[in-house]
Amino acid sequence: MKPKMALKPLVFALAAVMAVAAQAGGRGNDNHGGHNNGHNNNESLLLSLLVxxxxxxxxxxxxxxSxxxxxxxxxxxxARMDNSANGSQGNLGANVAAGDGNQQDNVAAIATADENFIFGSAVAMAQATQTNSGNTVKNYSTSNNANLTGSANGSSGNIGINVTAGDFNQQxxxxxxxxxxxxxxAATGAANQNVGGLNVTNKADRTYSKExxxxxxxxxxxxxxxxxxxVEDESSRDRHGNTHVDKDPLKFHEEGTFGLAxxxxxxxxxxxxxxxxxxxxANLSNSLNGVSGNVGANVxxxxxxxxxxxxxIAAGCKACM
Known part of the structure; x- marks a missing residue:
């Protein structure tokens, strides 16, 4: 190959490398300023690998x-995954979550090159960072059930399944x-998970009977x-014209009983x-039977x-060494 012809794809490759690094850096600056140092280190490593x-x-x-x-x-x-994704092929990612603040992710990076393109090298990098901090969970008589049942049987390829129930789980x-x-x-896969200041309270409620x-x-x-x-019975007048009332004496006796209830x-x-x-x-039942390839399941x-x-996974050419 003439040098002039070789420089063109090399320039294109370097331009693509710089664009990837710049794009990753831009995402870090816009959305996750607290993690720029880690991103910059990874981008430097990626840049050195991609040259x-x-x-x-x-x-x-x-x-x-947080x-x-x-x-x-x-x-x-x-959270349930029942009779799903059976007989799948290729890259399969499934996330099932129930609760609050759960983090789930399926990340894949694939690169391939043949020896006729520049130097015949390939680099794949997948990185994920998950952070939980300062979260508080209070569960009173709460039930969390995560089930993976009868799923992803007979599948092949790369399979990633996450099933979680509860609060602030990372998968x-x-x-x-x-x-x-x-x-x-060169292939690199990194996952950073951090939990700090997580406060979980699990309590049961009292039961009462009405008496x-x-x-x-x-x-x-x-x-x-x-x-x-x-007793006055009658009246009479005397000779002078005065009226007199006759009073007959009366004597009585009374008695009785009373009751209150x-x-x-x-x-x-x-x-x-x-x-x-x-x-x-958390249950994993009758799932992932007869699968082939890379299988990852989190329940x-x-x-x-x-x-x-x-x-x-990194695969090179022994004959080229």
Whole structure:
């Protein structure tokens, strides 16, 4: 190959490298200023690897959770993947989440080059950063269930599945593949997960029974008494014309009994125990049978769990060495 002809694709490759690095740097400056130092170091490493690369693939991803508050009372979070993605081929990524503030990601970077293109080298880079900080979770009689059942059976290729139930869980599937017909093939897959200041409270609610209380009362008494008086029966006039009333004396005796009775009732709440406590169940059942290739499955239930599956493959040409 003439030098003049070789320089053109080399210039194009270097221009692509600078564009990739600049684009990654721009994303870091705009959205995730707190992580610029880490991004810059990775971009420098990527740039140094890509100078002689005929093919390059890069994925840079950042997810942040901070300062969140979650209160679950009698809450049920169910994440299920049932009878799905069976017989799939190629690159498969599935994320299923239930709850609050969960982070899930499937990242793939693939680069391939043959020896006729520049120096026949390939570089693939996949990086993901997940951060949880200052989050608070309070679960009262909460149930979290994550299930992967009868799924992804008979699949082939790269398979990444994340199923989570709960709060602030982090799950990641990374893949970086570089295939070169020349001497150089480099693949890197990185996953950074950080949890700081996560405050989780799991409590059960009290259970009560409603009790009706009843009270009765009864009272009895006896009374008696004597009385004296008179009865006016008629009046008469004397010879002087004055009116006189006749008063006949009267004497009486009285006695008797009386009774009082009543019923009073009221209701109270009596503690009887505890309602169902916080339960976290993660199940992987009858799934991923007969698969081939790279398989990564994450199933979690609860709060603040971190799971990652990373794959890095680099294949070069022995005959070219």
């Amino acid at each position: 002689n690369a005929g093919s390059a693939a890069t994925v840079l991803d950042t997810q942040n959770n 300062g969140n508050r979650v209160l679950n009372q009698g809450t049920r979070n169910d 990641k599937n990374n893949m970086a593949i570089a295939v070169s017909g020349g001497r150089v093939a 009706t209380l009843t009270s009765t009362f009864a009272a009895y008494g006896h009374y008696q008494g004597n009385g004296y008086g008179y 009543g019923v009073a009732s009221y209701q109270v709440l009596t503690p009887t125990g505890w309602r169902n406590p916080v339960t976290n169940n 979690s239930a609860g709060s603040g769990n971190q799971q990652t599956n990373s794959l890095s």
